[in-house]
Amino acid sequence: MAGISLNLPEDLSNSLTDLAKTNGQTASYLAMDVLRDYIAHEKTLTAQIEQAVKEADEGKFATVDQVAAMRARRWSKNAD
Template identity: 80%
Template structure:
């Protein structure tokens, strides 16, 4: 395992320490957990963006009517 040094503003450091105390987890564990989640989220988002760009380059777009129908379905259930 490799290590990193992370300089945190005092407020963030205090919040992290409080959360660690509340959850019974170490600040290092929580930091790794958040970093892992962030990386996975960004990887998934990047993949989705790359796919969307590829589809756009191929001329695949939805019509205004399709967008309106999607909006109507989404908002009609709320």
């Protein structure tokens, strides 16, 4: 495993240490877990953006009816 050194602001370092203790983990493990999740999220987001750009370049856009249906679904979920 490769090592890395981070200089964190004191408040962030304290929060990381406190949360790790609360969860019975080391700060290193928690930081590694958070980074793993962040990287996976960013890879997924980047792939989705690249796919959307490709579709836009191909002239594939949602119809007015599709957009209206999406808005209706989202607004009905937010109304709960």
